[in-house]
Amino acid sequence: MTTNIAVLVSGRGSNLQSIIDNIENRYIQDAKISVVISDVGDAYALERARNHGICDVFIDPSDHPGKKEYENEIMKVLEDNDVDLVLLAGYMRLIGKDLIKSYRNRIINIHPALLPSFKGLHAQQQAFDYGVKVSGCTVHFVDEGMDTGPIIIQKCVPVLEDDTVETLANRILEQEHRIFPEAVKLFVEGKLKVEGRIVVHRN
Numbered sequence: 001m002t003t004n005i006a007v008l009v010s011g012r013g014s015n016l017q018s019i020i021d022n023i024e025n026r027y028i029q030d031a032k033i034s035v036v037i038s039d040v041g042d043a044y045a046l047e048r049a050r051n052h053g054i055c056d057v058f059i060d061p062s063d064h065p066g067k068k069e070y071e072n073e074i075m076k077v078l079e080d081n082d083v084d085l086v087l088l089a090g091y092m093r094l095i096g097k098d099l100i101k102s103y104r105n106r107i108i109n110i111h112p113a114l115l116p117s118f119k120g121l122h123a124q125q126q127a128f129d130y131g132v133k134v135s136g137c138t139v140h141f142v143d144e145g146m147d148t149g150p151i152i153i154q155k156c157v158p159v160l161e162d163d164t165v166e167t168l169a170n171r172i173l174e175q176e177h178r179i180f181p182e183a184v185k186l187f188v189e190g191k192l193k194v195e196g197r198i199v200v201h202r203n
């Protein structure tokens with residue numbers, strides 16, 4: 001059975017592209033991106049979706065009186081597209097409790113730091129400024145907290161002596177583009193089991 005995926009985005013969409021590419025090259029099988037939803041009208045990610053014939057939707061938060069109404073609209077799009085799995089790929093908003101409840105352990109986020117360190121915005125900058133010698137990225141299920149959900153995969157990236165935030169962020173991004181598709185593949189193949197906050201990878 002095909003897993004229908006929705007990808008929520010706000011910006012350039014390089015992680016969206018890595019999922020598209022890994023479905024097209026059949027690393028991820030039996031999955032389809034049914035819709036890409038953005039809260040930003042001119043997000044480049046929407047153009048990436050269109051370039052691959054994927055339905056793209058802009059939902060303007062300012063058209064809605066509050067978060068609940070805005071997310072109701074998102075849920076309607078998810079239901080209309082029979083979505084099984086929601087990916088947050090550079091989506092810059094916290095997910096509300098109704099959406100989390102409807103898609104418990106079916107929303108996956110990519111974060112550019114080794115959680116639980118450096119949650120929230122500008123994680124690469126936070127790690128760089130803190131002076132850590134190792135950072136990385138994390139793919140995790142989304143729960144009610146900010147970047148707190150059960151961890152699926154993490155990848156370490158060393159901080160080099162001559163790194164700038166940009167060079168570090170670029171090397172982290174390369175790893176994001178590997179572990180995000182890897183996590184999606186595991187999900188689609190039914191190999192992820194969530195026990196409390198531990199994610200078990202089944203064979």
Ligand code: GRF
Nearest residue numbers: 012013014015090110111112
């Ligand atoms: C990535 O660094 C991701 O980890 C974070 O937001 C950034 C999105 O980049 N959540 P892109 O839009 O996927 O290129």
